[in-house]
Amino acid sequence: MLTIVKIAVAKLLHKPYNSALSVLLFAIGVALISLIIKTETLLNNQYKNNLAGIDLVVGAKGSPLQLILSSVLHIDAPTGNIPLEEVKRVQSNPLVKNTIPIALGDSHKGFRIVGTHTDYLQLYACEFQEGNSFSEPFEAVIGANVSKKTGLKIGDTFTGVHGFLEEGHSHEDFRYTVTGVLKRSGNVTDNLILSPVESVWMVHGHNKNGGEWEHKNCDCCEHEQHDHSEHGEEEHHHHENCEHDHHEHDETYTHEDQHEHEYEGNTHEIETLEQLQNKLSQGGELSEEEAKLYMELKGQLVVKTTEASEEITALLVFYKSPQAAISLPRAINQNTTMQAASPALELNRLISMLGMGLNTLRLLAWIIIVISAINIFIYLLNIFNQSIFELALLRLAGASKLKVVALLYAQGIFLAVSGWFIGMIVSYVIWMYLPQFELGRYFDIGVFFKELILLLFCVGIGLLVALIPAIKAYKNNLHFTLSR
Incomplete structure (x- = not known):
């Protein structure tokens, strides 16, 4: 059996360009299907993990x-x-x-x-x-x-x-x-x-x-809605209670001034809090007074902003x-x-929409594989026609019909498996360089089994495309071939 495999590989390598073209075309289809399998598995796993029971x-x-x-x-x-x-x-x-x-x-x-x-x-x-x-x-x-x-x-x-x-x-x-x-x-x-x-x-x-x-707790916001007469009455009341003489250059402390001073005071609190935070981030230790001030300022700011x-x-x-x-x-x-x-309903909708695109890609991948399979079939048929005398000599040397058939089947399987192997390498290389699919870099048992099933499909395609050349080799008349 090992001899048959060696002969099959040697015959394919005898025409490297034709063999490489057949394998490359097959590998493209396999790589696309592998990427689709990984994408579907990753999306399903991520959606399931990210739902986390959210109703x-x-x-x-x-x-x-x-x-x-x-x-x-x-x-x-x-x-x-x-x-x-x-x-x-x-x-x-x-x-x-x-x-x-x-x-x-x-x-x-x-x-x-x-x-x-x-x-x-x-x-x-x-x-x-x-x-x-x-x-x-x-x-x-x-x-x-x-x-x-x-x-x-x-x-x-x-x-x-x-x-x-x-x-x-x-x-x-x-x-x-x-x-x-x-x-x-x-x-x-x-x-x-x-x-x-x-x-x-x-x-x-x-x-x-x-x-x-x-x-939100200061009264200045309400003050801004008052008319000028109300402001005038408040200022007049303020001046009556003042012990200083009234003249046009006196300063009045209105609510707007108070509002401004409160903002300035609060800005100072923020700056102080940031200084204390920077000191902590640099590994410094706060004194008892600084620690008390830190907690006080932080609590005040949280309350104000939450509101x-x-x-x-x-x-x-x-x-x-x-x-x-x-x-x-x-x-x-x-x-x-x-x-x-509902997360479950909406994500199911999303998966169904994405599924349409993935199904289109899957169909394209299988079309490529079918085309490559036809190419391999034509290639093997040409190999058989060109090697018919060599096969007859093998028969004359003692090889049975079944061994000749096995030789052709070995060539078909070798081309298909080589295409699967190269397609897997291409798909994993592409996957590794897709940052949005980083989680897919890690081993997933479901993906592994699906890719093994894909390998079995590829072997089946290899057997199928070698079927007609193998039948012709089995039915080939040894004496007639050699007499030509």
């Missing part, structure tokens, strides 16, 4: 699919923000078991900064490679891919960029500190930066007021009973300014 996503009105893509898979822009007042009504619904908030808006080097709770880490069963979870605003936990590609590690600080691009307006006044790095988990958390919701509120509360913190930006991007909802799946989404969509979308 419902509540967000701003818009496309339900966009809401799921932005809040669950984090691969699209959000539909908008929703107020906490309405969110609290959903949370208090007796059909709701638990909820997790999602606040988006910023990123760091293309990786999204997600404001959430520590329950989000538990939802995806995240394990820490080093460090621990966040507990204070501007503490951040980063995914495995984030750490690898940005070089961030425990204790490093970074700033967020508005939006989800790698470059843009940077919030230099607000620096995040890395407190934990997650192990690779194969889900969406590998590419996320997680921080408390208050971090996002504080950053965007700052931006809403021209670079200053918002004060200023009481919105989130989405709410992940978990049902208390199956009944909620029937009534809760309809109630939210009809009776609130928000929308409710």
